Amino acid sequence: MKPGKSLAQFFWRQKKISTSYFLSLIFVFLIPFVILAVSFLVFSESIHQNNQQxxxxxxxxxxxxxxxxxxxxxxxxxxxxxxxxxxxxxxxxxxxxxxxxxxxxxxxxxxxxxxxxxxxxxxxxxxxxxxxxxxxxxxxxxxxxxxxxxxxxxxxxxxxxxxxxxxxxxxxxxxxxxxxxxxxxxxxxxxxxxxxxxxxxxxxxxxxxxxxxxxxxxxxxxxxxxxxxxxxxxxxxxxxxxxxxxxxxxxxxxxxxxxxxxxxxxxxxxxxxxxxxxxxxxKAHLAAVFGDFVGRYFWILILLGGIGFLCIHILERRQYQLIADIEKKFPAPATASAGLSEQEQLQRTITTYVQAHQTIEQQALQQLPFVREQVFQSLLTGRVGLPADLTTKLQLAQVSLPFRFFTVVLFSAATDETVDHIGQFVIHTNFAYYVTAPIGNNQRAIVLNHGERANSQALLSEIVTADDWQGVAAFYLGGTVDSIREIHTSFIQAASCLLTTEPTPNQKFYIFRHLPKKAMTPAFLDTADQLKLDTGMLNGNPQMALAAFEDIFAAVRTAFDPDMQFDLGSAMLITHILQADYQIHHRLNEPLLRNLLANESLADRHLILNQAVQDIAEAALSQEKRITANKDANLEQYIVSHAASPDFSLSEVADHFGLSLPHASRWVKDVTGQTFTAYLQQLRFDRIKEALVATDAPIKDIIEQSGYYDLANFTRKFRSVVGLPPGQYRTVMRQKGQDA
Structure with missing residues (x-):
């Protein structure tokens, strides 16, 4: 580019664009055609000479x-x-x-x-x-x-x-x-x-x-x-x-x-x-063969040239239209510059836009650690949303989780200098991991993504040794899950392991799934109480849930031994409550978890867990009421919309909602206060009475459109319910309307 020439003047001139397209046509179409033509001519000359000889x-x-x-x-x-x-x-x-x-x-x-x-x-x-x-x-x-x-x-x-x-x-x-x-x-x-x-x-x-x-x-x-x-x-x-x-x-x-x-x-x-x-x-001469070739195939050259020039014309117009559209979409400079040509003005606009875009990219890079932290916090708490939303979040955080299995590890770190790579997503050959910000009382979480289910402890040991995390006293590993949407389950297990484990100087890694099998169902815990606790919380029965909780916690307190490394009863109780809370709210209860991490005494945990059980059961009860109300409304709407069908029956209602006939009959009576037959007759009679007064349609047409097909039988039934036959009812009600 010559000194003094602007970028726009050099690149956006129509003549230069046309020349570039023309050269492309020559190199892409015409030169290969000429090479093929020369090869064909030499070959044809040899054949022609042999034939002539x-x-x-x-x-x-x-x-x-x-x-x-x-x-x-x-x-x-x-x-x-x-x-x-x-x-x-x-x-x-x-x-x-x-x-x-x-x-x-x-x-x-x-x-x-x-x-x-x-x-x-x-x-x-x-x-x-x-x-x-x-x-x-x-x-x-x-x-x-x-x-x-x-x-x-x-x-x-x-x-x-x-x-x-x-x-x-x-x-x-x-x-x-x-x-x-x-x-x-x-x-x-x-x-x-x-x-x-x-x-x-x-x-x-x-x-x-x-x-x-x-x-x-x-x-x-x-x-x-x-x-x-x-x-x-x-x-x-x-x-x-x-x-x-x-x-x-x-x-x-x-x-x-x-x-x-x-x-x-x-x-x-x-x-x-x-x-x-x-x-x-x-002898056969190349000129004669060339003349024959031109006579036969010159039209192809003309056709290629015509198509090429037509393409040049179309592409040139499209490019200039594209430039015009780009210029319209770019924000105009804050200050107009007098004396600048259109090309120079476009160059200035593009330069301003690129600089602004680079600034945005730099800001995005600065915000990337915060975005990444939010994404991993949402994975830990189970707030993953729809698959498309999860994919979008990972793309924004520039995170790729290439391996199948996930394990959450909790540990305590007093300062950020204790561990490396905080807020960074680190990828190795066979695993990747991310270290979160503190989630309570200096506890941090490691989200470990690896390719084999059984090697989480070995990989964690490799990370600790390679990155010199010797200042961390203990690591608490949750169970390994095979879905990114189940990371919260591993997090709950790791938190339960941390809350109920007393670390020893000779042991560094504590794994939830490695607890002894006999400890998973301690003898002092009543299975019936555990079932009542889960049923009460998930079905919205606070009284049942609290009663079962008190019985279980009393057994846990009785069996508690300060010298015991694992408080197995507390671990199971905390896990049950956190998982039940997740099933109701579809997200991990972070305040509850932080509260538990901050209070380690049995008395404090009793108060915290008691309130959590009550809140979970009441939330489930509220959800059940909303679901029941919606179901009742759906039932009434279904009956009203099908009441005009002569063959509509209770069996259709039962089939539609997947119920037995007795169950469907009881449900209709609970919702409407009437039996199915009485409620259906009321709906039909209300429609017929309204149509008799408001329209002049024949009575036979009205009753057929309302679900009846026998006029005589309907007239007797209408007289017994209303006290008047349909025709007389129409006359009386219209007269009352006129008097009013």
Missing amino acids: AVHTKTLDNATSELNDQLDHLLIAAQQIGMDTTISTDDVHIDTAIDLQSALARYQLSSSLIDKLLVFYYRDPAQLYSSDGTYDIDAALYKYGLANTEKMPGKFQTLYTDKPLVLAAKGEGLNGDLNILVPAAGSLGSAPYATIIFHLNGSTIQHMLDQSVGASDQLLVLAHDQQVLVSTDYGKLKLRDLAAGAAPVPLTQLTAAARKNGMQTTTASATGDFFTVTSIAS
Whole structure:
């Protein structure tokens, strides 16, 4: 960032945001597309080149094969001509000359390549025989390009041959014509008596080659002894150093020019090495493949670009809208600054907001120990609320309880220097713990969260040793629970253990659940009194609860021994009372617990516990009255809402509230003062009487809507109760209303 440029000016400019989006489009979409396209092009070029080479090779093979077939046909025809008695006869006169011409005409028509079929008899070297007569030897040699050959100097030596021979026809108008000379013998192994001359038309051969070549990038050349005889138009390949339409050049020059232009050359030989057929073809070029690729897939690039620019436009508008919304939500600065741009004003607003937020975070961090203390105090006292509320509290306190089991430990500490980590949540590998603030008479609590049920004492010993808590004389452990919502139970047990244990110098840890089993139900405590105590407190019977308490406390006082380490009776009594109080109020009675911790004598505890038992029983009685009142109201509401049903009965009431018929009948009478039938009839009659006076509806409709379906029976019953039939009751009551 350049000096003097503000944060807003640097980051929030539209041009810079657009540029960043555009660069993202290039790097995320276009560059990968280009890389894939180049890879595809290279791969496609290789495939295209292989396919093209296969096509060129097949074309060369087809042309060579067709030429071989034609040459084989000519050689076989020459052999047949030599053995034909019409042609091999020595007696030449008018009749045999006609037969000779007919035979030659027949053989000449056997191949489309034969332009002229001539026979040179060694016995008659002055003339040539053909299907259309005889030719003077001198004129025929020049006409068909058989004279002045470089192979065999001399006027007639060319025509004497003992093996097939290929000669290029030379002369005006004979460019591309060929002569194939084949010796003719009357039988196999005999000396030749004549030479068969096949004059082939070059245009026909070139047409055959043109038909074989299907692609515009391939040239076929027919040559003999490196001399080009016939070829397709090599001008279409645009070879440098060779002009299009120029006369044929030597094969070596033609192939050299082709290789110089980066083309492929392949040569195949015809039958008997008469000819060579050379293929000259262009190689596949990346530009051609690229052109094909662009023609096929350019629309994808256009589509990606269009989508990208559309996304840039949408995201850009959304971002600016977001910035505008943020600016609206941020509180305006206390003092306006004149002369600042919109970007600078936004930057100042954000900076002010961030600073204020940082201040709030610092204050929250300072308050975190107090929040954490409140959360753990609520866990100890059982004020956990709903699961969602508990989760929210733990998140606010930044506390995670990762292990399954919980144990509460109480101990006394005169000063904060006695122990470490007060108000901190400490996490180890296999356990975590929290040390609370004093809860009464310097007592503190440790909430121990661990992974195994039976190792709470060992973990506590590890904490005491590692953190040097040797100044603490004794630790009192409650039972281990497996739910965070039951931590208060462990706390009650730890408190009972502390209140009823006399520590000794040789023992540091006292565990509630490790008390001897025989002490859990002391012989001097009457089980019936314990049951009466619990029943009286929880069912709201103060007299029963207080009487049972006095009996139990008298037994505890009688059995009390000052030299005894554990006051088992007091421990059980205190635990019963604290747990009963929790069941009624759904939270631990902290004032009661602090009061017990502050008063250790039996007399003081008697007064405190006596008052607690009375308060618990009265609170339960008050709750029972409220519950009963609510149930009674629900019963009346249920009967009133179903009174209009003709089939409504007491059994429906019993089923709805889960009661037996006798119990439901007694309950209805207790609530309404009447039997179910009488109360139901009263409700129906009250509705009917009100409807008779207030509406003009037919009497039959009124009684049917009120739960009766027999008009005659209802009329008798109505007369017996009210003293008048329904119709007369309507008239009388309306008249009274008018008089009033």
